[in-house]
Amino acid sequence: MIKFALLASGSKGNCCLIRNCETSIVIDCGSTKKYLSGCFERLKYDYQSTNALFVTHTHTDHISQLKMFNGIDTYSMSELETDHFYQVRPYDRIELDTLNITVIPTSHDADDSCGYVVESDSEKLVYITDTGYISEAMKPYLKNADYYIFESNHDIEMLMATRRPMYVKQRIIGDFGHLCNEDCANTLVDLVGNNTKEIVLAHISEEGNSKERAKEVLIETLAQHNINYNDIRIVSAPQFEIIVGGRHH
Numbered sequence: 001m002i003k004f005a006l007l008a009s010g011s012k013g014n015c016c017l018i019r020n021c022e023t024s025i026v027i028d029c030g031s032t033k034k035y036l037s038g039c040f041e042r043l044k045y046d047y048q049s050t051n052a053l054f055v056t057h058t059h060t061d062h063i064s065q066l067k068m069f070n071g072i073d074t075y076s077m078s079e080l081e082t083d084h085f086y087q088v089r090p091y092d093r094i095e096l097d098t099l100n101i102t103v104i105p106t107s108h109d110a111d112d113s114c115g116y117v118v119e120s121d122s123e124k125l126v127y128i129t130d131t132g133y134i135s136e137a138m139k140p141y142l143k144n145a146d147y148y149i150f151e152s153n154h155d156i157e158m159l160m161a162t163r164r165p166m167y168v169k170q171r172i173i174g175d176f177g178h179l180c181n182e183d184c185a186n187t188l189v190d191l192v193g194n195n196t197k198e199i200v201l202a203h204i205s206e207e208g209n210s211k212e213r214a215k216e217v218l219i220e221t222l223a224q225h226n227i228n229y230n231d232i233r234i235v236s237a238p239q240f241e242i243i244v245g246g247r248h249h
Contacts, residue, residue, distance in 0.1 A: 002123045003246035006149060007039040009202040010239035014062050020120045023097040027054045027116060027127055029069060030061040039242055051096050057113035077112035104138055106131035109176040117141050129203040132175040134187045144193030147245060152201040152214040153178035159208030181214050185221035198233040198245045211236030
């Protein structure tokens, strides 16, 4: 039974704890040491017991606290300066006790960015953020998961109304940027299935989006495609707040 806790999600920090039986992994370790330590303490979790750290890419908001996990096996497509580092490639599958993790290449303005599919013997969790689009090649790996932690970064109109420079806006909406609400929703329409129990909308822009708007677009899109979302828990994740999910959360 997979359980997860999303500790931080957005441009100021990202971190997610995933557990199954006695196996635990952490995806990304961005934010401050004080914040992450405080979250782990609230969860009564000893982060030094982590079986492995998985890194999506090398932007600071994803790796700023690598030192906290020094000595713990660390997997990434990009090289990292840390002990016990293992470089992975697209679609590699890593077996860790009761969890199997598949590397999913993403499209972002960072070298070798990726997401992960985490599977136990009976459940599947998909973790995809920081990507400009979802390719057709990725979709078979992502379909009919029990749990989705999925990027819904921006509302295009809200983003364009911000005071950010135009080149930043173009970067965000481009193929190497972030998924907008509509692209997230339309992709999830293709992916959700009978097993799907929870969707956490992640990496939501604090300026160019809102939690309410991201959720509203997803629900509207699911309804338009006659997908029954009433039995799916849908949550929009703030930048800094622990979102707990998974079996018997």
